[in-house]
Amino acid sequence: MSEKSDIEIAVRDVSIGYGSRVLMEHLNFEVKTGEIFCIMGGSGCGKSTLLKHIIGLYSPMRGDILIRGKSIVKAGGAERQAIMREFGVTYQGGALFGSMTLAENVALPLQEYTDKSPKEIAALVQEKLELVDLGGFGDYMPAELSGGMRKRAGLARAMALNPTLLFFDEPSAGLDPITSAGLDRLILRMRDRFGATIVVVTHELDSVFTIADRVVMMEKTAKTIVAEGDPVSLRDHSPNPWVRAFLSRDGLKSAGAGSTEKREGAQQNE
Ligand SMILES: Nc1ncnc2c1ncn2[C@@H]1O[C@H](COP(=O)(O)OP(=O)(O)OP(=O)(O)O)[C@@H](O)[C@H]1O
Ligand SMILES: [Mg+2]
Known part of the structure; x- marks a missing residue:
């Protein structure tokens, strides 16, 4: 318990799925403190489902998930x-929430989980909005903003x-490349300024x-993680051709693997 560890999240032999349908099994990986860790894989393979297991919304079919050494699976x-x-x-x-201003949205977790005064909350909300370059937009409704601004506001609320x-x-x-690059810089800034661990x-x-410092790649047919490591090494040296194809655009075009970039028509039911 008191042992010092740089492991923030440990996923131990976890299987996930819905009902009797197994999406992924034998998942094993660790996320280290201060790391930016990406979960990758084809559309519908179970990435969002895995994330919801890690944050404790769902319980795995088997295995354990430890957050700073504590099992979120077994916790009461x-x-x-x-x-x-x-x-x-x-x-x-x-x-x-579409019926609330940006500032009200960001204030929500502070009102729910802290006993700070309205004045303190207003100051914290402003600080978070400034962090995502939305300092002047607290009074706007979500519908009045672009998709990229809404995403940034979502990050501000997550950081409240x-x-x-x-x-x-x-x-x-769904964001254009420039907006998307801005979001990447913001994520890097969160890690560098606050030492946050980010999945x-x-x-x-x-x-x-x-x-990404490191990635895991899940593959639908294998139903498990097929690669783990830093993305450049995996792209250039993975022994698995699917992994190399997935991580290189040319490979995707010629091999047609994964079809991650044509997601509109993606089948959700295998
Ligand atoms: N609440 C649910 N109940 C039953 N099945 C679900 C539920 N949520 C997702 N699924 C199914 O589980 C599979 C994995 O879904 P998930 O959303 O985890 O995939 P994903 O890898 O995040 O996909 P995408 O890249 O499209 O976001 C899909 O076939 C999906 O239809
Ligand atoms: Mg998803």
Whole structure:
């Protein structure tokens, strides 16, 4: 317990799925403190599902998930809540409350989980909005903003409680390359300024090569992790041709593997 460790998250022989359907099994990896760690894999392989298991929303079919040495799987309600409170999360495709201003959205976790005064909360909200370059937009409604601005506001809300563990599911999906690069810089800044450990699910190769210290790649047919390491080494040297193809655009075009970039028509049911 008191042993000092630089392992923030440990996933130990975990299987995930819905009902009796197993999506992934024998998942094993560790995320180190201060690391930006990407979870990759083809559409529908179970990336978002895995993320929801790590943050304690779902329980795995088997195996254990440790957050700073504590099992989030075995933790009871109150203990699990306490672990979850350390997290900042943005979910895929979501979601600011449309009927609230940006400032009200960012204030929400502070009102819910702290007993700070409205004045203190207002100051913290402003600080977070400035961090994501939305200092002047607190009074705007989400509908009045661009997609990139909404994504940034989502990050500001995820950071409201100064979490040291952040989870982002497809933070730059659907954004133009310049906006997406801005988001990458923001993620790097969060890690560098606050020493946060950040787990990102992403399909965007540019983003992976910019931000990721390490990645794991899950593959639908194998139903498990087929590669782990730094993305450049995997792209250039992985013994697995699917992994090399996935990580290199040319490879994707010629091998047609993964088809991660044509997601509109992607089948969700295998
Ligand atoms: N709540 C749920 N109940 C039952 N099945 C689900 C549920 N959520 C997701 N699934 C199914 O589990 C599979 C994996 O979904 P998941 O969203 O985890 O994939 P993903 O890798 O994040 O995909 P994408 O790249 O499209 O975001 C899909 O076949 C999906 O339809
Ligand atoms: Mg997903």
